Amino acid sequence: MERQGPFHLAVQKGTLEARSPRVLELGESYPLPDSFDFGEYIETEREMWALFPETEGSRVNFCQMGLTAQVFVESASGGELAPDETYFLMPCPDRTLRPIRMKALWRLTVPEFRMSHLTAIRLADKLADTGRVMDQIHLRILGSEILGI
DSSP: OOOOOOOOOOOOOTTTTSSOSSSSSSOEEEOOOOOHHHHHHHHHHTTTHHOGGGTTTTTTEEEETTEEEEEEEEEEEEEOTTTTEEEEEEEEEEEEEEEEEEEEEEOHHHHHHHHHHHHHHHHHHHHGGGGHHHHHHHHHHHHHHHHHH
């Protein structure tokens, strides 16, 4: 179902489509700092495979939404997003952050959320030096008028 409203307006070619539910274009990428080690990051991400064997072999993430959290795996689907899909900015082997299409598998129980959160803390540590690139992404999404820059 496509929503209609004041924010679903066409914009100039070359800028982000206001009709899109995405906040970044799919082809956008952001270089990670020289200190970023993809090998260490992906090794930590793969801890999720041990927690959730159904995800083995896939890029995996989880996200808290409201009072629930869901496990997501990389999706090979094309076209419009399904209601159970979204994009996550994920570190990639070429040392960039890029949007990766992901599909929700299930909602986490509280014990599963707690265990995956411990892995998330380690992943955040691997991304500790990405503050500057995250600031660029926030500026790209929100704009200087919102951020007051």
